[in-house]
Amino acid sequence: MSNQQQLDDLIAEHNSELTPRRDLWRGVEAAIAHAEQRKADSKQVPVHRQPGAWAIAAGVVLAVTMITTNIWSPVNTEVPATAQLVDVLNTHQQQQREQLLVSYQQSSYEPSATAEAELTKLRDAGDALSKALQEDPQNQALLEMLRWVHEQELMLLQSELKSETRWQQL
Amino acid sequence: MVAQVIAAHERFLDDDSPLVERAKAGDMQAFQQLFQRHQKRVFGLVYRLCNDTSYAEDLAQEVFVQVWHKLQSFRGESKFSTWLHTVATRVAIGELRKQQRWFRRVRLQFADETVPEQSVDAPADLGELDKHIQRLPEKTRWVFVLHALEGLRHDEIAEQLNIAVGTSKAQFHRARGLLEEWLSNE
Structure with missing residues (x-):
């Protein structure tokens, strides 16, 4: 059989359906409910008189708690990105960074010029993503990328610290 | 009417x-x-x-x-x-x-035109063709998927991807060429 015919056969036999690994409906339902709630909130009923206000507040507190305890993962999230979540991510990142920098100071270590340049690039990327998320707070891809950039920064700091500790031990 | x-x-x-x-x-x-x-x-x-x-x-x-x-x-x-x-x-x-x-x-x-690595977390029900499609460069893959699998015409693809109709046809031709070559190497 020619390759052309083989390819045509594969296209003809092709099944367009694929099964996602996780339940997608819960996230869809939550996002729709969240949007509907925001629409209702925008009608300017005083906050304390809104029946769902306490539920929303509790939801935000829960999301924030989950983020700060590293339980929350953007891949599995059902909660739409918001400016508050970005702030929390950035604050959490700042705390982690400071903890690592304290360790650096204790070991009298200064990052190499290459590492410093990489760290600056990653921080600039984080800032740019945070700004973009202010304009487009529902964008899950941007939020995921911000988290990825944060992780890269911490990983780089940690690997630099480990390598310095090894040198000191030698 | x-x-x-x-x-x-x-x-x-x-x-x-x-x-x-x-x-x-x-x-x-x-x-x-x-x-x-x-x-x-x-x-x-x-x-x-x-x-x-x-x-x-x-x-x-x-x-x-x-x-x-x-x-x-x-x-x-x-x-x-x-x-x-x-x-x-x-x-x-x-x-x-x-x-x-x-x-x-x-x-x-x-790198837009590089051939991506095979995804490690791919869905369990991927077909044989999918495994080859995954290797196509991104825009070539988009055109192939939309034309060969989703049945969109080249003018519809050109509109959706904001490219010329000729580009869509060329990318599709390229995709077929690559896929046929990979099939022949199996």
Whole structure:
């Protein structure tokens, strides 16, 4: 059989359906409910008189708690990105960074010029993503990328610290 | 006149119509049934466009959220599934473009024309053809998926991807060439 015919056969036999690994409906339902709630909130009923206000507040507190305890993962999230979540991510990142920098100071270590340049690039990327998320707070891809950039920064700091500790031990 | 007759016929044949009408009236259960009917197809489409399972799952969710919000604008001139797939393609391509812009801006590695590595977390029910499609360069893959698998015409692809019709045809030709070559090497 020619390759052309083989390819045509594969296209003809092709099944367009694929099964996602996780339940997608819960996230869809939550996002729709969240949007509907925001629409209702925008009608300017005083906050304390809104029946769902306490539920929303509790939801935000829960999301924030989950983020700060590293339980929350953007891949599995059902909660739409918001400016508050970005702030929390950035604050959490700042705390982690400071903890690592304290360790650096204790070991009298200064990052190499290459590492410093990489760290600056990653921080600039984080800032740019945070700004973009202010304009487009529902964008899950941007939020995921911000988290990825944060992780890269911490990983780089940690690997630099480990390598310095090894040198000191030698 | 002919187009109107075809549209009316499609509406008549569209099994989704009753559910769509209920969903348009705000019935979330009806919308959930539509979701259950079409989620695998939508996920299949966005997965093949983005080549990443987690991201495709997020995109598929985004598609259905947008469909819910746009439902009022669906006037039933085509089958619901046709309209749904147009929305899915637009959402997926739009999000992938945003992601590309950001990758470029933060200067992370993103070589548009390189052949990507095989995804490690691919869906379990991938077919033989999918395993080859995953290896295609991104834009070549988009055109191949939309034309060969989703049945879009080159002028429709050109409009959705904002490229020339000739470019779409050339990318499709390139995709076929690569796929045939890989099949011959098996």
